[in-house]
Amino acid sequence: MPKTLQEPPSALSSFQASKRRFVGRAAETKRLIGALSDASGGDARLVMLLGEPGIGKTLLSEWVSAHAMSLGDRVVWARCWAHGAPPYWPWIQIFRDLLSDRSSAKASPGNEAAISRIKRSLPELRLEERNLDIPSGGLAGGSSSRISEVPETERFAFFETVSDLLKQVANIAPLVVVIDDLHLADTDSIQLLSFVARDFARSRILVLVTCRDEWSILPPERAAALGELAREAERIDLKGLTNDEVAEFVRKSTSIEPDQHLVSSLRSRTSGNPFFLDGLARLLTDGTALPDQLGKTGLPIPPTIVAAVERRLEPLSSVARRVLRLASVMEEEIDASILAQASGLSRPELTEAIEEAIGNGLLISVPDGRALRFNQGLVAESVRAGMTKGELRTLHGSVAQALEHLHGEDLEPHIAPTCFPFC
Ligand SMILES: Nc1ncnc2c1ncn2[C@@H]1O[C@H](COP(=O)(O)OP(=O)(O)O)[C@@H](O)[C@H]1O
Numbered sequence: 001m002p003k004t005l006q007e008p009p010s011a012l013s014s015f016q017a018s019k020r021r022f023v024g025r026a027a028e029t030k031r032l033i034g035a036l037s038d039a040s041g042g043d044a045r046l047v048m049l050l051g052e053p054g055i056g057k058t059l060l061s062e063w064v065s066a067h068a069m070s071l072g073d074r075v076v077w078a079r080c081w082a083h084g085a086p087p088y089w090p091w092i093q094i095f096r097d098l099l100s101d102r103s104s105a106k107a108s109p110g111n112e113a114a115i116s117r118i119k120r121s122l123p124e125l126r127l128e129e130r131n132l133d134i135p136s137g138g139l140a141g142g143s144s145s146r147i148s149e150v151p152e153t154e155r156f157a158f159f160e161t162v163s164d165l166l167k168q169v170a171n172i173a174p175l176v177v178v179i180d181d182l183h184l185a186d187t188d189s190i191q192l193l194s195f196v197a198r199d200f201a202r203s204r205i206l207v208l209v210t211c212r213d214e215w216s217i218l219p220p221e222r223a224a225a226l227g228e229l230a231r232e233a234e235r236i237d238l239k240g241l242t243n244d245e246v247a248e249f250v251r252k253s254t255s256i257e258p259d260q261h262l263v264s265s266l267r268s269r270t271s272g273n274p275f276f277l278d279g280l281a282r283l284l285t286d287g288t289a290l291p292d293q294l295g296k297t298g299l300p301i302p303p304t305i306v307a308a309v310e311r312r313l314e315p316l317s318s319v320a321r322r323v324l325r326l327a328s329v330m331e332e333e334i335d336a337s338i339l340a341q342a343s344g345l346s347r348p349e350l351t352e353a354i355e356e357a358i359g360n361g362l363l364i365s366v367p368d369g370r371a372l373r374f375n376q377g378l379v380a381e382s383v384r385a386g387m388t389k390g391e392l393r394t395l396h397g398s399v400a401q402a403l404e405h406l407h408g409e410d411l412e413p414h415i416a417p418t419c420f421p422f423c
């Protein structure tokens with residue numbers, strides 16, 4: 001557990017830092033500007049920004065925050081944290097900001113009772129100290145009156161107090177609440193947000209949450225709470241950048257003018273995921289690759305990408321991880337029968353592992369449903385990059401044996417693509 005938890009960075013400064021490289025998202029920014037304008041006119045909105053890791057949820061939220069601040073809105077940020085955060089951590093961050101000394105909410109008459117109620121329920125607010133060091137027992141240790149342990153009626157009263165206070169704050173200036181990575185929040189925090197969203201009509205509030213779009217890997221209670229919240233929300237699903245946007249991305253981040261060939265190979269390796277594009281573009285700017293090598297496999301994969309892919313594999317079962325490692329040494333279209341043979345798994349075991357990988361956005365099934373593919377070629381490359389030569393050789397041997405078993409004498413047409421790139 002880390003010794004300190006970071007305060008959210010200023011959305012404006014984070015966004016300004018990356019503004020020069022911001023590309024695309026015209027439709028999304030238009031919708032978000034519309035939501036901001038509705039909210040500031042008293043038609044409160046809850047927007048969920050969904051998408052895979054690295055697709056640009058945080059950057060787009062920073063864009064919205066910077067825009068809202070330029071209009072004079074009050075913007076508060078919370079970032080959810082997976083490991084060891086206390087219950088209601090996103091709300092603790094929100095109220096630390098809203099109730100800080102510089103806040104007008106604190107001074108407003110009529111808010112004192114609500115504020116002391118919230119302070120009682122969330123002892124970790126510790127507004128007076130403004131010291132984010134975690135005590136030795138952890139932030140979650142301590143008061144027995146914490147709201148996560150109280151009866152339903154008290155919990156309801158707490159939810160209502162939070163909701164009322166947010167509306168009061170929004171009376172002073174339009175309020176934008178951003179909660180980043182809500183899929184990492186505790187279930188109570190998500191339920192509190194659902195309560196607020198049902199209660200905030202006709203107030204000047206925009207709540208913008210970012211969230212992974214794959215919930216099957218989450219604890220069932222949390223996935224159910226997110227599903228319930230999604231019913232109250234407007235969804236914006238972020239997809240990969242288009243070919244034109246990939247070209248603009250390359251232009252802005254490397255100053256080279258990419259040709260069509262480079263653009264389409266980059267797009268097919270990354271599916272337009274900006275985090276992956278950024279990692280590849282850095283190979284160019286740090287001199288590891290020449291422009292015409294950038295779209296090709298065979299270059300070292302940046303460690304940041306290998307680590308990010310490892311993080312995506314982490315929550316999967318060991319069987320699913322094994323299947324993905326095996327799939328990564330197969331041809332681009334992964335033949336399910338070869339995968340079955342090479343893995344030695346029973347059909348139900350393999351199906352479960354594949355469903356897990358699909359649910360986590362790592363594999364997709366190709367349209368005829370008989371084969372699979374990695375969602376991004378770069379993920380397969382990163383999985384391979386995370387293995388030793390010996391591990392690769394063993395997997396390659398299993399695939400070769402499976403091919404021989406299934407195709408026997410007729411092996412020749414199947415060898416070339418499958419052996420890539422280890423023959
Ligand atoms: N529209 C965009 N234009 C340029 N760069 C982007 C864009 N969206 C995301 N990025 C960059 O890609 C990386 C991942 O974006 P981020 O917002 O952190 O993704 P997510 O929050 O979905 O995991 C960051 O370096 C970010 O600056």
Ligand SMILES: [Mg+2]
Pocket residue numbers: 057058059180181210
């Ligand atoms: Mg993010």
